Every structure is written in C-alpha cells, then in structure tokens.
Amino acid sequence: MEKREVNIDYFVCRNSFPEGYESLCRAAIEASRKAYCVYSGFAVGAALLLDDGTVITGSNQENAAYPSGMCAERTALFHAGAQHPGRSVKALAIAACRDGIPREEPVAPCGACRQVMAETIKRHRRDFDLILIGNRESLLVKASALLPFTFTLPDTKNA
Numbered sequence: 001m002e003k004r005e006v007n008i009d010y011f012v013c014r015n016s017f018p019e020g021y022e023s024l025c026r027a028a029i030e031a032s033r034k035a036y037c038v039y040s041g042f043a044v045g046a047a048l049l050l051d052d053g054t055v056i057t058g059s060n061q062e063n064a065a066y067p068s069g070m071c072a073e074r075t076a077l078f079h080a081g082a083q084h085p086g087r088s089v090k091a092l093a094i095a096a097c098r099d100g101i102p103r104e105e106p107v108a109p110c111g112a113c114r115q116v117m118a119e120t121i122k123r124h125r126r127d128f129d130l131i132l133i134g135n136r137e138s139l140l141v142k143a144s145a146l147l148p149f150t151f152t153l154p155d156t157k158n159a
C-alpha cells in the first residue's frame, strides 16, 4: 500500500482583500443584501469575474420547499453559463454577511457548489481564484483545490 497526500495551499489576507480583487469583494458583500434568506437568515453574496472583465453577482435564493433554494455561488455560476457561455471564470468572491457586513469567519462553499465549480474549470479548461471573505481575514485559494477526487464523466460532450 502506498500513501499519497492531497495538500491545499491558500493565502490569508488580514484586514484586507487580496490584491486586485478589492472591487470584486465589495461586489460580493453588496450582493448579499439581495439574498432571499427568510428561512435561514443566512445571507450570502457571490461575485464572479469573467475573462472579459464582466462581473456577475448572485445571492442565495431560498424556498419554502427547502431543497428548491439555491446558493449564492451557483446562482452566479449558472447565470454566467446561461448568459456568457463562451467566457471563462477568472475569480469568484464569496461573503456571508449580516446587513451587508461580512461575518467573522470566511464562508466556504458547500459540496454542491464545489462540484459546479469543478465543472466550470473542466468546461473552460481554466482554474480560477476563490476568495472567501471574512470580517477580519479573507482567504485566497484555487477553486480546484477545494474538491479533490472530483466526479466527472469521461468523454462528455463539450467537455
């Protein structure tokens, strides 16, 4: 039996946003104000930067039938796929906020959002930066790092 390891490199930015991503982070925070989160009270905003500079924002949209709701990240990613299918993603910033102020701890995307991010990387053959915003510190990590052993179908059309 051979031991192998998966390591995740990430950067911590204290009391600041990662360089070059300040306005993207502010857009994610602002997007959280549009969350429809009447059931959880947990507002999340996401801002996606495309390769042509377009910024797409999303927020979580909940539903009385709970599983029918959608996370902020996938709201933004699916919008990008629907409206800008040819554009690759450069970065995605995520913020969980109270009244437009980031919570203390940076929010990490759920498993379903990680799976959609993995498909986005595969689709455009381009990894992207993920910025997880917290009130005191933000984390910068490659999207690909968050889902090792990703499920993919071989020989998928358009893949």
Ligand code: THU
Pocket (backbone or CB within 6 Å): 037, 040, 042, 043, 044, 059, 060, 061, 062, 069, 070, 071, 072, 073, 094, 107, 108, 109, 110, 113
């Ligand atoms: N949520 C997101 O929008 N993104 C995350 O990264 C974590 C969770 C939403 C889903 C649900 O509306 C609420 O937060 C509580 O789970």
